[in-house]
Amino acid sequence: MNAALLQVRNLRVEFGGQTAVRDVNFDLFSAETVGLVGESGAGKSTLARALLRLLRAAHGSVELSGVDLLKGPAQGVRAQRRNLQIVFQDPLASLNPRMRVGDAIGEPLLIFEPELSAAARRRKVAAILERVGLSADMASRYPHEFSGGQCQRIGIARAAVLRPKLLVCDEAVSSLDVSIQGQIINLLLDLQQEMGMAMLFISHNLAVVRHLSHRVLVMYLGRLVEVASSETLFAAPVHPYTRALLAAVPRIPPLAALPGRPPLAEGSLLAEGSPLAEESPLAGLMARGCAFRDRCPYALPLCASSDPPLLEIGAGRLVACHRSHETLNPLS
Amino acid sequence: MDPTLSVDELNVRFAHRTGTLEAVAGASLRIEPKECVGVVGESGSGKTQLFLAAMGLLPGHAKVSGSIRFAGNEVLGAKAAVLNRVRGSKLTMIFQDPMTSLTPHLRVGTQLSEVLVCHAGLSWSEARAAAGRMLERVRIPDVRRRLQQYPYELSGGMRQRVMLAMSLLCKPELLIADEPTTALDVTVQAQIMELLRAARGETGMALVLISHDLGVIAGLADRILVMYAGRIVENAAVTELLRRPRHPYTAELLKCVPSLSGPLLARMPTLAGQPPQPGEALQACPFAPRCPRAADRCRVERPALAGAANASVACHFPLS
Numbered sequence: 001m002n003a004a005l006l007q008v009r010n011l012r013v014e015f016g017g018q019t020a021v022r023d024v025n026f027d028l029f030s031a032e033t034v035g036l037v038g039e040s041g042a043g044k045s046t047l048a049r050a051l052l053r054l055l056r057a058a059h060g061s062v063e064l065s066g067v068d069l070l071k072g073p074a075q076g077v078r079a080q081r082r083n084l085q086i087v088f089q090d091p092l093a094s095l096n097p098r099m100r101v102g103d104a105i106g107e108p109l110l111i112f113e114p115e116l117s118a119a120a121r122r123r124k125v126a127a128i129l130e131r132v133g134l135s136a137d138m139a140s141r142y143p144h145e146f147s148g149g150q151c152q153r154i155g156i157a158r159a160a161v162l163r164p165k166l167l168v169c170d171e172a173v174s175s176l177d178v179s180i181q182g183q184i185i186n187l188l189l190d191l192q193q194e195m196g197m198a199m200l201f202i203s204h205n206l207a208v209v210r211h212l213s214h215r216v217l218v219m220y221l222g223r224l225v226e227v228a229s230s231e232t233l234f235a236a237p238v239h240p241y242t243r244a245l246l247a248a249v250p251r252i253p254p255l256a257a258l259p260g261r262p263p264l265a266e267g268s269l270l271a272e273g274s275p276l277a278e279e280s281p282l283a284g285l286m287a288r289g290c291a292f293r294d295r296c297p298y299a300l301p302l303c304a305s306s307d308p309p310l311l312e313i314g315a316g317r318l319v320a321c322h323r324s325h326e327t328l329n330p331l332s
Numbered sequence: 333m334d335p336t337l338s339v340d341e342l343n344v345r346f347a348h349r350t351g352t353l354e355a356v357a358g359a360s361l362r363i364e365p366k367e368c369v370g371v372v373g374e375s376g377s378g379k380t381q382l383f384l385a386a387m388g389l390l391p392g393h394a395k396v397s398g399s400i401r402f403a404g405n406e407v408l409g410a411k412a413a414v415l416n417r418v419r420g421s422k423l424t425m426i427f428q429d430p431m432t433s434l435t436p437h438l439r440v441g442t443q444l445s446e447v448l449v450c451h452a453g454l455s456w457s458e459a460r461a462a463a464g465r466m467l468e469r470v471r472i473p474d475v476r477r478r479l480q481q482y483p484y485e486l487s488g489g490m491r492q493r494v495m496l497a498m499s500l501l502c503k504p505e506l507l508i509a510d511e512p513t514t515a516l517d518v519t520v521q522a523q524i525m526e527l528l529r530a531a532r533g534e535t536g537m538a539l540v541l542i543s544h545d546l547g548v549i550a551g552l553a554d555r556i557l558v559m560y561a562g563r564i565v566e567n568a569a570v571t572e573l574l575r576r577p578r579h580p581y582t583a584e585l586l587k588c589v590p591s592l593s594g595p596l597l598a599r600m601p602t603l604a605g606q607p608p609q610p611g612e613a614l615q616a617c618p619f620a621p622r623c624p625r626a627a628d629r630c631r632v633e634r635p636a637l638a639g640a641a642n643a644s645v646a647c648h649f650p651l652s
Contacts, residue, residue, distance in 0.1 A: 039517040147609060149606065150606075177374040178588045179374060179585065181588070181600070182601055182602035182603070183603075185600045186600055204518060208600075211590050211596055231596060244519075248518050248519045248522040249518050250547035251547050251550075251592055251593075252546055252586070252589060252591075
């Protein structure tokens with residue numbers, strides 16, 4: 001395999017003594033899509049922001065093509081910013097309401113390609129607008145004139161206009177209706193194919209992550225607890241947290257499972273005794289041991305005293321659980 | 333016996349800079365006692381406006397026509413004093429954002445007790461005890477401390493539990509839950525859905541579950557109403573709707589929901605086009621511009637919602 005595009009090593013982010021992201025390690029390859037899932041408060045967005053140096057990391061390194069983004073003055077990193085772009089959840093809030101969308105999309109060009117003439121810049125903006133499914137004449141309009149889905153297209157155009165090497169999508173489709181969500185995801189996939197960029201796709205929508213990602217990182221209270229290919233993770237999750245998380249997703253029963261009148265309204269979405277029946281504890285409360293142990297039905301005394309390391313249990317398959325080598329009974 | 337809620341030919345309109353905005357257009361529905369009805373539709377399809385109208389909570393500038401009867405009594409045009417006797421007691425509603433639904437400067441215990449003091453004539457100390465018992469029923473641990481806290485001290489899931497407790501205090505006949513879990517994590521969502529299921533079993537109330545997520549609704553509802561551009565376009569028992577959707581919109585919507593099982597898709601299935609924007613001029617069938625089955629008739633003649641009480645569709649060319 002080629003060298004990784006992005007290498008994250010021992011990344012730690014702290015807020016006032018509380019650890020939000022704890023010693024996270026992973027690689028991201030060119031043209032790869034990596035999903036990042038977990039409950040709110042797991043540290044997904046914090047991790048993403050630390051990668052882009054929008055937040056200060058307490059410790060660790062983030063190397064993009066061999067350059068450590070966390071070292072040295074922020075000014076020095078700025079040149080790398082063109083390779084790292086982000087699309088946020090709320091499409092309207094992430095656009096300046098007083099800036100015409102053409103200017104918003106053109107601003108990254110103004111900063112990183114100042115040699116471009118105004119006309120050349122306008123041509124690039126027009127091209128990317130059309131590329132994301134809008135029309136070139138929309139450049140003179142303001143964000144409030146667009147729907148949520150269109151605003152997200154504008155946000156993507158702004159992020160993609162520099163042809164970044166890595167695009168971080170932080171809940172980029174979460175606020176969109178399901179009919180629009182698919183259009184935006186397909187647009188991201190097309191752009192990825194054209195530009196060969198890597199994507200870090202943060203979402204709480206596990207079904208979307210499943211179809212979109214090559215690999216998935218599962219995060220719990222600031223730590224990575226499982227890493228696997230999308231196919232493996234969703235077919236056979238190993239970590240008790242991943243298993244409980246997947247079990248909590250409401251699903252539409254497949255049509256084949258609907259003979260006559262199935263007992264749809266009976267049975268429980270969240271099985272009695274599911275480890276996730278109670279709320280998630282706060283990050284940072286557990287200085288030692290496995291962070292999931294209080295909610296874990298398989299916890300051993302060992303889990304309270306020692307931190308389970310993220311270990312490889314198969315090809316490209318990492319799990320942080322003391323019992324990952326055992327065959328655990330399925331959750332009831 | 334009267335249906336718990338009956339809505340006839342309801343129209344809700346707002347003035348808009350481009351003319352009139354039809355938020356709800358000719359909606360009729362019945363909700364029977366103990367029934368759980370799911371309402372799905374994209375943002376702007378009118379699902380919230382329809383049920384705000386049922387609560388008598390539309391803003392003053394809304395133009396409303398038609399009829400809404402709760403337990404046999406007309407809601408539209410009723411005086412606030414009359415509505416307030418049932419609102420919050422027999423007819424309750426919880427919303428997507430539990431933070432803005434709770435009063436920020438009142439302790440949780442005060443807000444809950446107030447409901448019983450106003451509606452059930454309990455003393456404050458009796459009400460407080462009942463409020464505590466209700467918090468236990470929605471599985472809030474450490475109730476004594478929680479009653480003393482302010483909303484900002486609770487997590488999103490806790491706040492929604494408090495809202496749910498509040499809505500159940502007076503044993504409602506109908507609870508309207510408007511996107512109750514949209515702002516919550518999948519795990520907290522499962523907890524809240526479980527509580528709604530339990531509450532329904534214990535109280536025998538009717539439940540309206542509004543959501544844009546079919547998966548959330550499919551687990552709980554007996555029947556589903558599908559809305560598009562202010563109109564109810566399909567109404568069917570949940571299994572029928574999932575197995576044999578009849579409106580092309582319902583069918584397309586179902587195809588768009590990504591699944592957790594089955595083959596991995598290289599591209600997401602999509603619905604072409606955009607939902608109509610506020611103030612946009614609609615065709616006779618508002619779904620026609622995005623519909624794979626649309627014909628000339630769809631652009632000139634509005635399809636009426638036709639069929640049986642629990643299997644109706646508003647389409648000239650329904651799927652069979």
